[in-house]
Structure formats: C-alpha cells, structure tokens
Amino acid sequence: MKEKKTIVLAGNPNVGKSTIFNQLTGRNQHTGNWTGKTVEISEGICETEHGIFRIIDLPGTYSLYSRSPEEEIARNYLMGEDFDSVMVICDGTCLERNLNLVFQVMEICPSVMVCINLMDEAEKKGIRIQLEKLEELLDVPVIGISAHSRSSVEKCRKFLETAGKQKNCLIPAKDIRTRMKEAEAVCRQVVSAQPYPDQRDRKLDRIFTSRKTGFPVMFLLVVFILWMTIFGANGFSDFLLTVNFWAGEKLKIILEQMDLPRWFCGLTADGIFRVTGWVVSVMLPPMLIFFPLFSLLEDFGYLPRAAYNMDRPLECCKACGKQALTMCMGLGCNAAGITGCRIIDSPRERIIAVLTNVFMPCNGRFPTILMVISIFFTSGAVWKSSLIPAVCLTALIIFAAALTLLVSRILSETLLKGVPSFFVLELPPYRKPQIGKVILHSVRDRVLFVLMRAVMAAAPAGALIWILANVKENGSSLLAVCTEFFEPLGQVMGLDGVIFTAFLLGFPANEIVMPIIIMAYLAQGAIGNVTGLEEIREILLSNGWNLQTAVSFLIFSIAHWPCAASAAAVRRETGKISWMILSCLLPAVTGFVLCSLINILLEII
Amino acid sequence: MCIKIRLSEMEPDSQGRISEIIMEEKKERRLLDLGFTEGTKITCIGESFFGSPKAYRIRGAVIALRTSDAGKIYVEMEEKE
Numbered sequence: 001m002k003e004k005k006t007i008v009l010a011g012n013p014n015v016g017k018s019t020i021f022n023q024l025t026g027r028n029q030h031t032g033n034w035t036g037k038t039v040e041i042s043e044g045i046c047e048t049e050h051g052i053f054r055i056i057d058l059p060g061t062y063s064l065y066s067r068s069p070e071e072e073i074a075r076n077y078l079m080g081e082d083f084d085s086v087m088v089i090c091d092g093t094c095l096e097r098n099l100n101l102v103f104q105v106m107e108i109c110p111s112v113m114v115c116i117n118l119m120d121e122a123e124k125k126g127i128r129i130q131l132e133k134l135e136e137l138l139d140v141p142v143i144g145i146s147a148h149s150r151s152s153v154e155k156c157r158k159f160l161e162t163a164g165k166q167k168n169c170l171i172p173a174k175d176i177r178t179r180m181k182e183a184e185a186v187c188r189q190v191v192s193a194q195p196y197p198d199q200r201d202r203k204l205d206r207i208f209t210s211r212k213t214g215f216p217v218m219f220l221l222v223v224f225i226l227w228m229t230i231f232g233a234n235g236f237s238d239f240l241l242t243v244n245f246w247a248g249e250k251l252k253i254i255l256e257q258m259d260l261p262r263w264f265c266g267l268t269a270d271g272i273f274r275v276t277g278w279v280v281s282v283m284l285p286p287m288l289i290f291f292p293l294f295s296l297l298e299d300f301g302y303l304p305r306a307a308y309n310m311d312r313p314l315e316c317c318k319a320c321g322k323q324a325l326t327m328c329m330g331l332g333c334n335a336a337g338i339t340g341c342r343i344i345d346s347p348r349e350r351i352i353a354v355l356t357n358v359f360m361p362c363n364g365r366f367p368t369i370l371m372v373i374s375i376f377f378t379s380g381a382v383w384k385s386s387l388i389p390a391v392c393l394t395a396l397i398i399f400a401a402a403l404t405l406l407v408s409r410i411l412s413e414t415l416l417k418g419v420p421s422f423f424v425l426e427l428p429p430y431r432k433p434q435i436g437k438v439i440l441h442s443v444r445d446r447v448l449f450v451l452m453r454a455v456m457a458a459a460p461a462g463a464l465i466w467i468l469a470n471v472k473e474n475g476s477s478l479l480a481v482c483t484e485f486f487e488p489l490g491q492v493m494g495l496d497g498v499i500f501t502a503f504l505l506g507f508p509a510n511e512i513v514m515p516i517i518i519m520a521y522l523a524q525g526a527i528g529n530v531t532g533l534e535e536i537r538e539i540l541l542s543n544g545w546n547l548q549t550a551v552s553f554l555i556f557s558i559a560h561w562p563c564a565a566s567a568a569a570v571r572r573e574t575g576k577i578s579w580m581i582l583s584c585l586l587p588a589v590t591g592f593v594l595c596s597l598i599n600i601l602l603e604i605i
Numbered sequence: 606m607c608i609k610i611r612l613s614e615m616e617p618d619s620q621g622r623i624s625e626i627i628m629e630e631k632k633e634r635r636l637l638d639l640g641f642t643e644g645t646k647i648t649c650i651g652e653s654f655f656g657s658p659k660a661y662r663i664r665g666a667v668i669a670l671r672t673s674d675a676g677k678i679y680v681e682m683e684e685k686e
Contacts, residue, residue, distance in 0.1 A: 066635045100638065176642070177642045202650055202651075211656075215654050308658060313655070420673070424674075427660055
C-alpha cells in the first residue's frame, strides 16, 4: 500500500511553480515568463514508486502578509487546510528575496521543504549556491533543480518521498526587516556571485525598454508577428477553403442521392457544413502561427517589458499598468484577456480592464479585418506582399489601443472614479524559450481550445443563418426582413443593414461575420463557391461597398459588442450581470458614435 | 558625504541605499516584502520612454515603479558605478 500525502507548492511569483507542478502531475497549467500567471489554486496527483502525492499549486506570493488577493488565498490555505508538507520553491538567481517567504512559511508550518529552481540559469549567471550549507543553516531539507531538465524531475519526485519525515520546529515570528537581514546573512554564507550577474538581461533591456528603442522595437515586433501570420496563413487558408467547398458540394450531392428532404440537405450542407468549414479555414492557419509566436514572446519575458513601455499612458488614464498585459492577451482571444485581468489587484482597475478588453481585435476578427484591408486599402495585392497589410493591421491595433485608453480614461472619470493604485511590476530575467514545448502547448491548449469554441458557435449559427435565409414570408426571407429593418441604422453608420445584421448574428463568434455578409448578398442561403479574395471583392463592390463603408466596417469590427464567450467571461470575472450589459453597450455605443461621426464627416467632404 | 534624494530622481546607472519609505502602511509593507528595507543597495537601471516608470535592481531582482510611487522612497546616493 502506497502512502498518501498532500504537498503544497508555495513560492514567489514566476519562480517556475507551475512548470514544476505540470511536470510532477502531468497536468497542463499554462506557464509563461511573467509575474502572476497562476491566479488560482490548482491540484494534481503525482504517483511515485513509494507514494501517491496530492500536489496543490498556490498562486505566487512575495509574502503572506501583504493582503493582496493571491496572498490571502495562499495564507488562508496554509493556515486553514490540512496537508503534510509545504515545498517552498525559490528562484536560484534571486535567493535573498525568496528566503523571506521561506521564513514566513517556516513560522506557520511544521514541515517545510525548500526547492531551489533555476539552478542552471543561476550557474549561467555565475551564481553558485552551496545547498548543503543552506540546508544546515535553515534546518530543513533543500534541493536544487532546473525544472526543465528531465533528471531534475526525477530528483524532485524522490525529494517528495521524504516529505513530512522530518519535522522542523516552528520558528518564532519576526519583523520583516529582521527577516531580510537574516536572509542577507544566510546568502552571504551560501551564495557566491560575480559582480554583475545580469549583464545580458540589461543589454537586452536596453534594446526592448530604453527611451529611444523601446517603442520602435515594440512596433516592429507587432508588425513582424502579424506579417509572419498573414504570410504563412495565406496559402494554407486558400487551400482549406478550396477543399472545404469541394467537400461541401460532394456532401450535398451525397445527401440528395440519399433522398433526404431538400431542406435537410440545404441546412446540413449549405448551412452548417459551409459556415463551419469557412470558420475553420480562415481561423486555423493564422492561429497556428500567431499563438505559438505570441507564446514564444511570452516565454522569453517580453510581455512585462511591453507593460513597462505602456505604463505611463495607462497611468494618465488612471488605469493599472498591467492592463497592457491583458490587452496583449486580448489580441489572442478576448475571453482569455478578460480572465487574465485577475492579475490586477485593485478592483476598480480590474473592472476597467475587463470592460475595455474587447476593444482589442482578437484573432477571430483578424481574418475578416484583413480581408477588408486587402480589398480596399492595399488594392488586393495582399496575398502577394503581406508586409503592407501587416503594417495596416498594426496601425489598426494602435488605433484600438488608443481607443482602449480613451474609454478607460472616460470610465475612470465617471463610473469608476478613483486614483491609480500602487503599481509594482517585476521585470523577470529573459529566458530562452523552450521552442518545441511552447509550440506544442500553444497549439494544444490555445489553438484547439479557441477553434473548438468557434466551431461550436459556428455550427448552430450556420443552421440559423440558413433558416433565416430560406424561410420565406410574403416572398422575402427572414434574413431580408432583418436586413431591411436594420438598413436605416446601418446607413447612419456608413454601413448597411446586411453588415449590421451580420455583426448581430456574429454574436456567438466573430469569425462568422464575413460569411453571413456574403450569404446575405448572394441571397441564396449559402456562401456559394466563393473561394478567392477576387470573388469576395466583386460581391462587396457590387453591393455598394466603397472606401467609406470599409472604414466604418473596420471601426465597427473593433468596437461593437463582445462575442458570447467574452460576455460570459465578463459575467464570470465581475460577478454581475450589470457589468456584462455595460461591457456590451460600451463598445457598441463607441462604435456607433465613431462610425456615425466619420460618416457625417465624409459626407460633408 | 551622502546626499539624500527621492528614488524617482535617481539617474539611470546610479546606485544608492534605501534610507526611508514614507507611504501608507499597506504599500510600505508590499515594498518591504520585495526587499525594500532600509540600508538595502538599489540601482536604477533604466527609464521607459515617458520617463515613468523606472526600473530598479534590488536584491537581484528588477522592479519597475511609477514616479508617483518612487517619489515616496528616499535613497542615500553613492558615487557612480
């Protein structure tokens, strides 16, 4: 019979707790090189030769007494729950500060183990730690590991088996200043370091964060990522679209041969299959490139630097600098960005970040936006040279960021009044991304997750659209009735009824906006054999689109309402339906006002 | 002789020691937990495009603080590195 034990993992933020947790338990907590990545307690099981261990991963904390939400979670767990041992994970490159938490845990827990992670990184920086000596001084078991190496995982498992065997006396509680002095004293004895261990980081920081190069480099990075995304996705997308339409045709023929009712064939083949196929074709290729690239940057440690560069404007808007991080995440998926807002401590600033996140165009909107950009702004040359659309898209993202700032400012002047809270941002050391792992994880955890969600939304939406387009009343379809109803509203905004209806029906997932528009224009309840950009261009132009429509469309695609998943995330994160309703109204009103203003302006000119 | 200035006034690449933190208790506690205790060596390692925040190295970690917050921390300056 194997013994069962519960081990709690504690530690400063960004010391690799989640990495260790994943490796011990085989779970897939998302990891990234920035502070505050883990915001909840997670649990997993690790089975070794001699025991079964329940592993609890606490959120990262600098201390147990600062009263930020995650520290309260960690402290309450350590004081109130039943467990056998606490493993405090420390960063080998920054041991002195980490020891503070070790001492604090030793004050309240009778069985403590210390695991020094990132030993490889410390070694590279010329930092040596004498583990035996540290063990002697602290009088608790200590190991040193590098969480990414296989042998370390084994070592860590072995270490777990010693859990709880050795009890330490609770050490008396002391003042933080005394504790820091003690930490210094311990480190003086066990750590030997070269005078400037972080030279490489500082050199990189000079490129990524300095006054002169910080912003240009950030701009170039965004352009580069988008360019790679567009460039790489083009051919693949076209190919998928062609395959998809071919398969759709075949499916319809097969269904018809089976003597199924006509409406059923149409609903399945033209409605559900085509819309779903479209969504997969236009979404999958860009996501396959964008998400891994983004994860690489995240792993490298760039995201906190982006927040560092962007902080001042956010401070002026009385928002939290970490909002820049959630905005970046919003570029991938708004629902993820909204959930990520948990890293913001102040409730006021968190709600601002949650409400404004949808202004950042997410991956699901990229393909539609790109199509319009390439048709109207780069004279269709897109598919050949992808650099120009990438720059256009970057400009649009900058516009979206400016809009986010403006709305944040308005919110903090009106509904969410207050002063900016205390802002501390840790800039972690740059780390060489684990390329293979990052790609695997981002494809498995992010791409497939987002894609599945989009497909789940697209299939019923496809059916609904087909029904709307094919159920006739007094000779005109329900879709036509809808678009006619919204025509005046669309006209005011420089759009038309079809586009407005498409955005409305796109509520389950933004990806289906373009297919709906095309279906409605063709008025046949199917996307038809539209495979290339040229055909889409023809359809749009013959239905009265011009440059003005395109501008309004782009603005409205940035500011309309959140998709269903994002709205649900707002509800979950704020706990109130009223905030969710506001999160829908806010961008919708903003978009309506902006589009109408531009429309009026262009009319006058 | 030591000159006492605000942390926010530190020039990049200059070094000093924390001498005093004048902030409400909750914020001060947070800084203490990050190792901002009196007498600790601190180096300003850079400023961002807008001049705020600035990044400081303290106890082997790099922490960025806004001017408004760093202005409430006082440091005793040493000679340049």
